[in-house]
Amino acid sequence: MKRYTIFVITENFIGILNRITIIFTRRGINIDALTASESRVEGIHRITIEVTATEETVIQLVNQIEKIIDVIKAFHHEDESVVYQEIALYKIPVSKLDGGLEKIIRQHNAKIIAAEPEFVVLELTGHKEQTQELLEILKEYGLLEFARSGRVAVAKRMLTIDSFVK
Amino acid sequence: MKESKIRGADIVVRALIEEQADVIFGYPGGAIMPVYDALYDYHDQLRHVLTRHEQGAIHAAQGYARVSGKVGVCIATSGPGATNLITGLADAQIDSTPLVCITGQVAAHLLGTDAFQETDVLGISMPATKWNIQVRRVEDIAPAIAKGFYIAKSGRPGPVLIDITKNAQVDFGEFNYVRCEGFRSYKTQIPVEKSAIQEAAFLINMAKRPYLLFGQGVILGKAEDELKSFLEKSGIPAASTLLGSGALSQDHPNYVGKLGMHGNYAPNLLTNQCDILIAVGMRFDDRVTGDLKRYAKQAKVIHLELDPAEINKIVKCEVAVVGDSKESLALLTEAVNQKSHPEWMAKFRELEEEENAAVITNDLKPTKAGLTMGEVIHQINQYKADDAVLVTDVGQHQMIAWRYFNYKKTRTQVTSGGLGTMGFALPAALGAQLHDYSRQVICVVGDGGIQMTIQELGTIMQTKAPVKIVLLNNNFLGMVRQWQQMFFDKRYSFTELDNPDFIKIAEAYSIKAQKVTERGDLQEAIEDMLIHDGPFFLEVVVEKEDNVFPMIATGCSVEEVRLS
Numbered sequence: 246m247k248r249y250t251i252f253v254i255t256e257n258f259i260g261i262l263n264r265i266t267i268i269f270t271r272r273g274i275n276i277d278a279l280t281a282s283e284s285r286v287e288g289i290h291r292i293t294i295e296v297t298a299t300e301e302t303v304i305q306l307v308n309q310i311e312k313i314i315d316v317i318k319a320f321h322h323e324d325e326s327v328v329y330q331e332i333a334l335y336k337i338p339v340s341k342l343d344g345g346l347e348k349i350i351r352q353h354n355a356k357i358i359a360a361e362p363e364f365v366v367l368e369l370t371g372h373k374e375q376t377q378e379l380l381e382i383l384k385e386y387g388l389l390e391f392a393r394s395g396r397v398a399v400a401k402r403m404l405t406i407d408s409f410v411k
Numbered sequence: 412m413k414e415s416k417i418r419g420a421d422i423v424v425r426a427l428i429e430e431q432a433d434v435i436f437g438y439p440g441g442a443i444m445p446v447y448d449a450l451y452d453y454h455d456q457l458r459h460v461l462t463r464h465e466q467g468a469i470h471a472a473q474g475y476a477r478v479s480g481k482v483g484v485c486i487a488t489s490g491p492g493a494t495n496l497i498t499g500l501a502d503a504q505i506d507s508t509p510l511v512c513i514t515g516q517v518a519a520h521l522l523g524t525d526a527f528q529e530t531d532v533l534g535i536s537m538p539a540t541k542w543n544i545q546v547r548r549v550e551d552i553a554p555a556i557a558k559g560f561y562i563a564k565s566g567r568p569g570p571v572l573i574d575i576t577k578n579a580q581v582d583f584g585e586f587n588y589v590r591c592e593g594f595r596s597y598k599t600q601i602p603v604e605k606s607a608i609q610e611a612a613f614l615i616n617m618a619k620r621p622y623l624l625f626g627q628g629v630i631l632g633k634a635e636d637e638l639k640s641f642l643e644k645s646g647i648p649a650a651s652t653l654l655g656s657g658a659l660s661q662d663h664p665n666y667v668g669k670l671g672m673h674g675n676y677a678p679n680l681l682t683n684q685c686d687i688l689i690a691v692g693m694r695f696d697d698r699v700t701g702d703l704k705r706y707a708k709q710a711k712v713i714h715l716e717l718d719p720a721e722i723n724k725i726v727k728c729e730v731a732v733v734g735d736s737k738e739s740l741a742l743l744t745e746a747v748n749q750k751s752h753p754e755w756m757a758k759f760r761e762l763e764e765e766e767n768a769a770v771i772t773n774d775l776k777p778t779k780a781g782l783t784m785g786e787v788i789h790q791i792n793q794y795k796a797d798d799a800v801l802v803t804d805v806g807q808h809q810m811i812a813w814r815y816f817n818y819k820k821t822r823t824q825v826t827s828g829g830l831g832t833m834g835f836a837l838p839a840a841l842g843a844q845l846h847d848y849s850r851q852v853i854c855v856v857g858d859g860g861i862q863m864t865i866q867e868l869g870t871i872m873q874t875k876a877p878v879k880i881v882l883l884n885n886n887f888l889g890m891v892r893q894w895q896q897m898f899f900d901k902r903y904s905f906t907e908l909d910n911p912d913f914i915k916i917a918e919a920y921s922i923k924a925q926k927v928t929e930r931g932d933l934q935e936a937i938e939d940m941l942i943h944d945g946p947f948f949l950e951v952v953v954e955k956e957d958n959v960f961p962m963i964a965t966g967c968s969v970e971e972v973r974l975s
Contacts, residue, residue: 256596
């Protein structure tokens with residue numbers, strides 16, 4: 246079992262995400278994270294799915310995803326062949342904000358993106374291991390709320406979306 | 412062809428006519444009533460057949476599609492009408508049957524509010540369709556139907572569902588029908604790679620014991636002639652899957668029999684002795700392979716298949732030839748050497764004799780008192796037309812009818828293969844018959860399955876479809892009983908049936924009926940049935956506890972195929 250990133254290039258039609266997730270559900274495979282947004286071509290969406298599975302299974306998943314009528318192309322990549330990031334937001338009570346915490350924020354390259362009378366919001370972008378490490382520390386600082394995005398990724402391979410859209 | 416605006420419901424019907432639908436099946440209801448109103452106006456151009464249940468409508472459309480090669484069409488209303496289609500959709504999806512199903516839906520402004528007869532048919536049907544769409548505006552109806560027909564019939568065929576809200580059916584729009592000829596996200600034709608053909612031909616030319624398995628892909632790809640030419644040049648023995656039956660005449664010298672759990676002895680056993688296994692338009696169903704860990708491990712596999720997702724899904728192949736079987740078989744025929752394999756072929760014939768002695772003779776010409784299912788099919792073979800269609804349900808009778816029916820022509824086999832849907836046969840036979848009244852359609856069915864859709868006798872009565880129904884009655888859910896006998900210590904848990912008087916039921920529907928309980932009456936009854944002008948219901952009471960053999964039990968290897 247290994248971690249894979251699956252990219253799906255698809256028409257932006259209702260229900261497409263449902264059709265994709267059914268393929269995982271049927272085989273009893275958990276999606277670790279999923280993000281979807283419009284690609285740089287209007288009307289075409291790009292879905293990034295993070296999954297832990299054997300390569301054999303991932304190949305079959307990708308083949309079946311690509312078989313969906315409105316899917317233009319699907320690929321899979323190992324972690325080494327993608328550049329990826331996740332974003333994490335941490336809500337901390339203002340009362341805990343002291344010199345010690347500020348040092349931690351600097352050390353982790355996090356930043357304060359909102360300050361309200363009762364709380365501040367920190368943001369950290371990185372790999373899951375990094376956002377997780379900061380999470381563990383901030384639990385000691387009265388962490389009020391935590392949210393983490395799915396992976397956004399680009400492939401190292403030199404292929405452009407235009408080659409699939411004709 | 413622009414003209415003044417017409418109702419959405421009229422657009423639906425005229426689009427179906429543009430797509431050359433001639434017979435469609437359905438059942439009306441609230442949310443589809445505007446379409447039914449439109450059907451009334453176009454009844455001279457489009458024949459609608461009212462079934463007695465939506466499941467009957469979709470199975471009839473499947474039967475129609477399977478014998479004609481055209482897209483089957485059915486119509487149902489929203490809510491329960493739509494959910495009654497689901498079994499047929501799943502069946503058509505797994506057996507690659509082209510269908511367009513149109514369902515009515517509540518008005519767009521009521522969507523998501525739990526309105527009367529509202530159900531999320533898009534969500535429910537998603538895993539059971541090749542494609543589905545909800546249409547909420549009149550201007551989107553024609554493009555959706557055009558796209559639906561194109562998707563249903565192109566590439567690997569499958570079922571499409573188009574859900575149309577009531578407001579779209581009653582609103583007015585322009586009708587300017589443009590048939591769909593493709594779109595960017597959907598590739599239907601993958602050009603065959605010449606290098607794959609060369610690699611495959613190299614392996615085949617070196618082979619000592621090559622063996623070919625063919626499935627429904629040959630029929631769907633209209634590659635029957637190409638298959639025959641390939642076999643005749645290469646001299647390779649060929650066996651059929653359940654749904655592939657008919658793609659090659661059983662009289663052909665290269666034909667060696669049927670594959671799978673209840674297929675023939677030699678084709679199963681010798682799968683584990685061939686050196687090259689060529690699979691054409693088949694997907695290695697578990698009912699074909701038995702235990703995968705012991706399936707054709709000695710062989711190099713060449714897989715000719717249209718659907719890339721089938722490659723290496725079950726059996727890893729040495730060479731994958733992705734593409735249309737019509738094209739790939741023709742290219743492969745050019746590339747292989749003219750050859751014959753008399754010794755290898757003789758092995759099949761030897762084992763065939765073993766199966767004859769151990770099983771077939773007793774099935775077809777029994778000496779014991781009770782009638783066998785096999786002798787009924789044997790008698791049908793004596794009188795049937797070469798292009799007679801055999802429609803079967805699911806269970807023992809299905810396997811026996813398949814084993815013994817003499818397939819000579821393509822598109823003569825209609826059965827529920829992948830899904831194993833009991834209740835399929837009667838409506839599917841109706842659909843097959845309505846495509847062509849002059850063709851012999853023989854519906855072989857069990858006493859369990861027929862009662863799942865027996866109401867379609869009403870549709871047969873109303874349409875006067877001359878279907879020949881052969882009920883093989885053992886007063887048991889026979890296949891389950893066989894498993895209970897073999898694997899569950901004869902604990903016959905809920906498999907015995909107290910049946911109604913089927914003859915009275917058939918006669919209540921004004922269908923000529925006859926019951927046979929004695930061997931001496933069988934031959935004449937079958938002859939009478941097949942020459943009868945109109946529908947006929949023949950009940951044959953067969954031995955209560957007969958089993959189907961050969962058999963590859965679950966978990967066993969193809970080489971462990973049992974003769975008893």
